[in-house]
Each structure stands twice: as C-alpha cells, then as structure tokens.
Amino acid sequence: MTLEEKASLCSGGTMWTTKPIDRLGLPSITLTDGPHGVRMADPNSGLNGLNASLPATCFPTAPALAATWNLDLIREVGEALGQESQTHGVQILLGPGANLKRSPLGGRNFEYYSEDPLLSGSLAAAWIKGVQSKGVGASLKHFAANNQEWERMAGDSIVGPTALHEIYLRSFEIPVRLASPWTIMCAYNKVNGEFASQNKTLLTDILRDDWGYEGIVLSDWGAVDDRVKGVEAGLNLEMPSSGGYNDRKIVAAVQAGELEESILDQIVTDMVAITLQAHAGIPKDATFDEAAHHALARRVAAEGAVLLKNENATLPLSEKRDRSIAIIGEFAKRPRYQGAGSSQVNPTQLDNAFAELTDMLGSDLSLTFAQGYDWEGATTPEQLHEAEQVARVADHAIVFIGLPDSYESEGFDRASLELPEGHNQLVESVAAVSKRTTVLLMNGSPVAMPWIDQVDAIVEAYLGGQAGGGAIADILTGAVNPSGKLAETFPQRIEETPTYPNFPGRDRTVLYGEGVFIGYRHYDAKRLEPLFPFGHGLSYTTFELSELELSGKDIEADAGLELKVTVKNTGSREGAEVVQVYVGENDPEAPRPVRELKAFKKVFLKPGESQTVSLQLYRDAFEQYDAEREEWIVRSGEYTISVGRSSRDLPLESTVSVDGGKLPLPPLTPMSTFAEVERHPTGKPIYDNFIAQMQGDQPKLEDLNLSPDDYAAAKKARETMLVFLREIPLQKLVMLSQGAFTEEAMQGIIQAINSAESDSFSD
Structure with a gap:
C-alpha cells in the first residue's frame, strides 16, 4: 500500500461506511446503530440516515433486557439482531452499551444495562456472542467512563484507579475476555486528562496489553481530537468521514518523522483483517422472519x-x-x-x-x-x-x-x-x-x-x-x-x-x-433505604431458598469456591427466580463495599418443583484493585457469602476464609513515609535504628529534673513529634533535617528495602 492508501483506511468514507481501496480489491464495510435494533439508513431518504431508516425489529431497550437477568435470552436477541444486520447489509452493529449507571439522571441510561459491572459485562458478553455468531461484528461502547451527556464531547472524567478498574473498566473487561468483540467504540470524553480517542493507557496498555484484545478500536462519531495522537495510542478508525482532513495529517506526520510508519502499519493491518473477516461472513440473500422476531x-x-x-x-x-x-x-x-x-x-x-x-x-x-x-x-x-x-x-x-x-x-x-x-x-x-x-x-x-x-x-x-x-x-x-x-x-x-x-x-x-x-x-x-433495591422483583408465585453449601470453608483464592443452594417454587404458578450471590470482605483495611454481586443464575420452576443450583466463584470474586501496587490482589481473611433475591433480601449467609497468598509490599519511593519503612519486614530494623539515633541525640527526660507535669508534657511532645516524623515523606525529611538525614542515606534505605523485598517475594 502507498502511504496515502494506509492513511485512507484510518477514517470513514461516508457517514456509515469505511473507505475501499479498489486497486487492491479491498471493499468497504457498513456500520450502523444500534443496541436494540438495526437502524439502517434508508438509501432513498435523502437525509444521510440520521432521520430515516429501514424497518427493523425494535427490541426492548437495555434496562428491560438487563431486568431479565437471562443470559441465554440476551444471546437469542443478539442472534436476531445479527440476522437482521445480514439482511440489511450491515457488517458492524454498534452496540452493546456497557457504561454503568453512575446516576439515575444520566440521559442515555436507557441504552445501558446496569449499575453493576458484573451484571452489565455478562449481559454485554451474551449480546455480543449472539450477534457475532451470525458473522456480524459488534462494537462494545462507549470506552470508557462515559456516564453523562452534559459536555460529553469535552468533559474530563477524573476517576481514581481503584474505581476505574473495579467498576468502570470491569464492565468492558468482562465482555472483551468472554466474547472478543470485533470492535470497541471509544467515548467522546477525556479520561484522567486525555481524550479517550487518543488515550494510550486505555487503548493500548489496558485494552490490548492487559486484556489481550485483538480487534479494532473506532471512534464515536466526531470523537477524534488529535488524529495522529490517536494512531499512536491505538485508535484504528475515525468515524465518520473527515473528508480527508485527518488522513492528510497522518501522511504529513509520517513524512515529517513525527509518526513511525510501523505504528501506522499495525493500525492498518488490523483494519484490513476486520474488513476481510466482515466480508467473509456475508451470506447471500439473507432474510429474517419478521413475525418470529416480533x-x-x-x-x-x-x-x-x-x-x-x-x-x-x-x-x-x-x-x-x-x-x-x-x-x-x-x-x-x-x-x-x-x-x-x-x-x-x-x-x-x-x-x-x-x-x-x-x-x-x-x-x-x-x-x-x-x-x-x-x-x-x-x-x-x-x-x-x-x-x-x-x-x-x-x-x-x-x-x-x-x-x-x-x-x-x-x-x-x-x-x-x-x-x-x-x-x-x-x-x-x-x-x-x-x-x-x-x-x-x-x-x-x-x-x-x-x-x-x-x-x-x-x-x-x-x-x-x-x-x-x-x-x-x-x-x-x-x-x-x-x-x-x-x-x-x-x-x-x-x-x-x-x-x-x-x-x-x-x-x-x-x-x-x-x-x-x-x-x-x-x-x-x-445505610440508606432505597425506594426499590437492586435485584428486586416480585412474582405471582413464591420461592424458597435453602440449604446453602460451600465447597470449602478455608480456600486458596486461585482455587475458587463452589456454592450450592436449593430453590423451590412454593406457590401455585410456574415462574422463575434469580439466585443472586454477593461477597463482602469482613475486615477490610480501607472502606470497601459491604457486599458486591459476584454470581447469579435464573431458575425456571413449576409449582412445587425444587432445584439445586450450582454457582462458581473464581479468584475475581475476591479481588480488589490495589492502586499502590497497580495490580489486582486478594487480601487474605474472612469473607461473607450472602445469597438471596435482591441486594436487600439475602436469607442465606455463610463465611469463608480466603488465602490470597503473599502480597508484595509496595516499593518505596522518595515520597514514601517512615511509617511505610516500618511496615516493611526488612525496613523495621532500619526504622528502629533511625529512631534510636534520633533519640540518642536528645537528653533523657529523667536527667532534666522536671516537675511531674512538665515531665508528662515533655514526654507527650516527644511522642507527638515521633508520630509527626513517621508521616513525613523521606524526601521532605532530607530537606527539613538540615543535613542530619542525607539524600544518600535516603536512597540507601530505599534500595536496601526494595531489593530485599523483591528477593523475598521471588523466593
């Protein structure tokens, strides 16, 4: 390919299609909305597809789909949408929406599943599997932290690392790992200071390197800010067409040595692969049964x-x-x-x-x-x-x-x-x-x-x-x-x-x-009482949950845990109950959720019928993201397993002791405190020695002939100073100690403790 041809594949050709390269026989592909129905532009409307579309089945929107808690049913909807996409000549269907409902006032909440990442991610995975089983690609959106409509094209979502990984990224990670969507659509907003369309941390470090994603990333319509930075970050496709405006910028950046052509080559290789994959799945004379889909x-x-x-x-x-x-x-x-x-x-x-x-x-x-x-x-x-x-x-x-x-x-x-x-x-x-x-x-x-x-x-x-x-x-x-x-x-x-x-x-x-x-x-x-809690829903029959059994009471986190619970329809009508499993850490080091949804299963039962339901909890049911270590960890300790019908109706409960293994202590830096030095096993002697030296330079209180009140006050002052000292970053102490604690001494402490901790953990 010429440089210009490569650049041309980095943006759309029209509102809803990519550019072909006729010389190479590379076709274009068609993309269209949406999450609950195929919104294919009517070619005869003359309205560029924004206001008129061909008839298609309008399925329930995301909150109704989510309320089923039925992954098999959601996959069936995905299959129907894939079939209708084929009929309308669509290769990429723009959905599902996996953003979480941060506030009930979010204007686009009707396109999103849930406030919970496990439920949202599981439903999205089922939807994607259904669509892609028909040879049509899905586009998981809007990546990431896109939770409001106000200033959505300019706002900067400032999210702490724990919340980002445990909540807002988890709802995307689950479908990426379980369903491998062909495409992911990045959001309009910035995430922690950088637009999602050019956020290398999101698009490469997390999505591709950590999660192993192999599809393409496309922009929401008009979400691109700096196209060259987007290429460097891992954005394959800008949508819609920019009329060649950004294509020329890519060419100029490569020619000026500002963008490595090898990076562009990878972006384009991914685009070609998806294009060929999409066309390989196009059937001839595809149709769908309107009555069956209705x-x-x-x-x-x-x-x-x-x-x-x-x-x-x-x-x-x-x-x-x-x-x-x-x-x-x-x-x-x-x-x-x-x-x-x-x-x-x-x-x-x-x-x-x-x-x-x-x-x-x-x-x-x-x-x-x-x-x-x-x-x-x-x-x-x-x-x-x-x-x-x-x-x-x-x-x-x-x-x-x-x-x-x-x-x-x-x-x-x-x-x-x-x-x-x-x-x-x-x-x-x-x-x-x-x-x-x-x-x-x-x-x-x-x-x-x-x-x-x-x-x-x-x-x-x-x-x-x-x-x-x-x-x-x-x-x-x-x-x-x-x-x-x-x-x-x-x-x-x-x-x-x-x-x-x-x-x-x-x-x-x-x-x-x-x-x-x-x-x-x-x-x-x-401890607020909601109008209706998460997971709530009544039936015309009644159900009883009993006999909670755990596969073990002391487990290793990597081994996981099997739960069994008996569900009985105690009423007079056939019905379905959703068994919901929540996990909470009993004695967390820092404030943690009381409980979090970690497994669920919908059970259909006839009157009087009972069934023993088996659910599996894996390591991720006990994991939390540690911002200091920048990794997922499991803290050893007691966890409460609660099972029931909603987040507030949990009649069954048990505890399990989880061994999370040895946790490496966070590496020391110049901004670490002496309290952190003391917490390291190899740092405790160093800390004790430093305190002893500091106290050795001071006269003993017993030698000062103080009154009882003055003695008590002086002792309290020294204890307070010690507390104050413990919380001072090492680098600050270098500056405040007037030469008593040197930078060389600080670096020696850091190196000695970090190397000893690394050796200990590797052993």
Whole structure:
C-alpha cells in the first residue's frame, strides 16, 4: 500500500461506511446503530440516515433486557439482531452499551444495562456472542467512563484507579475476555486528562496489553481530537468521514518523522483483517422472519417487566373480581417504547397495550379508556374528571404513565427524578376513587413515586420495544408470570443518590468522588433505604431458598469456591427466580463495599418443583484493585457469602476464609513515609535504628529534673513529634533535617528495602 492508501483506511468514507481501496480489491464495510435494533439508513431518504431508516425489529431497550437477568435470552436477541444486520447489509452493529449507571439522571441510561459491572459485562458478553455468531461484528461502547451527556464531547472524567478498574473498566473487561468483540467504540470524553480517542493507557496498555484484545478500536462519531495522537495510542478508525482532513495529517506526520510508519502499519493491518473477516461472513440473500422476531421481542419485554409492588394479589387480573377495567393514560394507546437519539429504530410493527388487552380479554369484560394527559404529560381538569369517572365505576383502574421523549434522550441529562406533574396528578386522582389501582410505568430510568402508598400494584415495563404492548397485556392478565429483577437501584430522593449534588459534572470536569460506591454499594455503605433495591422483583408465585453449601470453608483464592443452594417454587404458578450471590470482605483495611454481586443464575420452576443450583466463584470474586501496587490482589481473611433475591433480601449467609497468598509490599519511593519503612519486614530494623539515633541525640527526660507535669508534657511532645516524623515523606525529611538525614542515606534505605523485598517475594 502507498502511504496515502494506509492513511485512507484510518477514517470513514461516508457517514456509515469505511473507505475501499479498489486497486487492491479491498471493499468497504457498513456500520450502523444500534443496541436494540438495526437502524439502517434508508438509501432513498435523502437525509444521510440520521432521520430515516429501514424497518427493523425494535427490541426492548437495555434496562428491560438487563431486568431479565437471562443470559441465554440476551444471546437469542443478539442472534436476531445479527440476522437482521445480514439482511440489511450491515457488517458492524454498534452496540452493546456497557457504561454503568453512575446516576439515575444520566440521559442515555436507557441504552445501558446496569449499575453493576458484573451484571452489565455478562449481559454485554451474551449480546455480543449472539450477534457475532451470525458473522456480524459488534462494537462494545462507549470506552470508557462515559456516564453523562452534559459536555460529553469535552468533559474530563477524573476517576481514581481503584474505581476505574473495579467498576468502570470491569464492565468492558468482562465482555472483551468472554466474547472478543470485533470492535470497541471509544467515548467522546477525556479520561484522567486525555481524550479517550487518543488515550494510550486505555487503548493500548489496558485494552490490548492487559486484556489481550485483538480487534479494532473506532471512534464515536466526531470523537477524534488529535488524529495522529490517536494512531499512536491505538485508535484504528475515525468515524465518520473527515473528508480527508485527518488522513492528510497522518501522511504529513509520517513524512515529517513525527509518526513511525510501523505504528501506522499495525493500525492498518488490523483494519484490513476486520474488513476481510466482515466480508467473509456475508451470506447471500439473507432474510429474517419478521413475525418470529416480533414474537421474540414480546417474550423479552414480558420477561424484562418488573413487578415492583402487588398488595393483596391485585395482579394478575381476575375474571371474577375484575369484571370492568378502566385503562387510563395516553401511553396505553400511544406507547413510549424506545429512547430518543441515535438508537431510534423504525419498527416493523407496533403493538399498544389497549388493543392487546381488548383482544385478550374479549367481550366478557368491560374495558373503558380515558386519555388522562397529552403526549408531553400535561393534563387538564377535563381529562382528570374523565379519568375519575371511568375509574370510579370500574372494578380495577390501570394507569399508564412514564417519561416522554423530552424527559430523557441522548444529548442531555434528566433534570430530576420526577415524572411529568400531569402523570402524578392523574395517579393520585384515580387512586382516590378507584377500588383498586395498578400503575404501569414506561420509562428508561428510575422515577420518583410520590403516590406509591396510594396504589395497589406497580409494574415497571421500561421501554419495551415494538411488542411491549403485547408483553404488558401478558403480564397484567397472568399469561406470563413476571420474573424481571431491577438491574439498578430506585432511590427515594435524588439527594440520596451517590453523585448528588455533583451530577452532572460541569466546567468540563467530572469528578468521580464517590469512588467504587455507586448504585447499591452506596446505599449499603450509607445505610440508606432505597425506594426499590437492586435485584428486586416480585412474582405471582413464591420461592424458597435453602440449604446453602460451600465447597470449602478455608480456600486458596486461585482455587475458587463452589456454592450450592436449593430453590423451590412454593406457590401455585410456574415462574422463575434469580439466585443472586454477593461477597463482602469482613475486615477490610480501607472502606470497601459491604457486599458486591459476584454470581447469579435464573431458575425456571413449576409449582412445587425444587432445584439445586450450582454457582462458581473464581479468584475475581475476591479481588480488589490495589492502586499502590497497580495490580489486582486478594487480601487474605474472612469473607461473607450472602445469597438471596435482591441486594436487600439475602436469607442465606455463610463465611469463608480466603488465602490470597503473599502480597508484595509496595516499593518505596522518595515520597514514601517512615511509617511505610516500618511496615516493611526488612525496613523495621532500619526504622528502629533511625529512631534510636534520633533519640540518642536528645537528653533523657529523667536527667532534666522536671516537675511531674512538665515531665508528662515533655514526654507527650516527644511522642507527638515521633508520630509527626513517621508521616513525613523521606524526601521532605532530607530537606527539613538540615543535613542530619542525607539524600544518600535516603536512597540507601530505599534500595536496601526494595531489593530485599523483591528477593523475598521471588523466593
């Protein structure tokens, strides 16, 4: 290839394609959104694909997918998306989104799975495996620490090393290691001072060197800042086309000796490999079954619906009790079924809950409707009066509410947890006159529920995709027993969330001051009662968890641990329970989460049926990232294993003693303190000798003929000085000691201790 040809492969050719090299027979590839449906630009729209797309199945959005906690089902969705990608001629499908939900106000939370890295990463891996099983590449996004929409193209995410590795990178590491995505999309923002598109620490040191990633990295659309630095850092592809602007910069940098051509060669080699791999998987005359995919979307939406509250078995609807039903709310006929922004899909068809309920309930039951509010959530006295009238005479009122597009979208963050005021007014008005009231929520992220004690049942249907209306009917009528579990915490108040009042970060700085304490980790550490906890979800049947068994009580971390627990369906309906396993260190050296999700499994059981579930905990279930050592470690000690139905419903508990092996002490540096010298086994004698020398230069208090009070004061002063001395960095003591402690002495101490510690650990 010529230098110019190499550079041409480093950027897109159009909005959605890469550049071909006709001379070499190298074709272009097509990329398109998105995470819950193939948003393939309509070639006849004349709108460059941003506002019009070909019909495709609109599957439920990420929160609903995550609420299934069903990896096999998510893989099935991925397979369907891969098949539709083939049909539309797409080689790279831009998804899934593995960013974590740092705040419930994140504007793009409807594209992301969870607040927990294990759950998010596991779901992303299943999605990727499904898509790529069809010969279509996935694009894991947005790498990394991209958790707000405000100033998203300019903001700098300042994340400490422990939180970065344990939380924000872990949700990407899991799918990279388990599913090998063909591509990874870097984020717009900076991470610790450097744009993600040119962040060598992220794109090379961590992603490729530590995790062994072998695919390509592409930019989010318009995320490139300095293209030459991006090449050096490991960014293969800039999207979309820059009209040759950045290609020329790459050529000029190589010609000027500012960019090694060998680095460019590796970037281009990866691009060629992905291009050839993508074209090798293109089938001839690919098609997909629209009806089958719609049915799958309905099944997923139903399994992702979460029954939050169900007092006195209000749901499912009863033919004997609920002879007349009032359906109230615009969303019942005109559903909010997907998020707003780049991921919007043109559905092949669209169900609505009112029509589906009418079909399922037939003519035996009376079904009435009141609009309640307009599309933006505003209501009027006339609409409230109509809703009250139909609710008053009905046996059961079902109120459909949620968030309009204008409340949550890519491009901006939510202003508050609140629903439109008209929605709250409607619920309160109906609940005041209705015999029983169910609230059906359509939204992409948690909302406040000021009326929660006034209603009998609440179903969180999320943004359920094109078949969400049918899925809602399945849940309400009992055709499907709800089994969804929240993949995020619903807070009582925004003031109690982990990032309040610092979300979103402004002035181009986003300080992740909460560290690892996001989501349920925060609520547990602060002992706050959420509105609904992480992992929560009710069923129309009941389950019992019992007989927790561990494969050992004293284990080595590398050996792992097997858990067995018996799950029994003690109710009268077939249903599913999610067994959740949490691990917490009993006596941590520094503040740690009380417990963290480390394993889960969904179990389907018939009435009266029981099953013994086996789950495996590996070394990473006990690991934590040590910032001083810059590596993952396991601290030896006692760990509590908790098993249950949510992060706050954990009936089974046991402890295990874990041997993490010998930990190398962090190497000493000039900024190490004398306290750190003392903690090193080989440093203790050096420290004791130094203190003895210092004290030897001082007269003994006993020889000073002091009064008892003066003696006590002088002794206290010397002890305080010793404490002060212990916390002074060695280099500072060189400057403060006026020659008593030299730089040569300091370097001798550092070298002696570091070399002795290294030899000890290698032995």
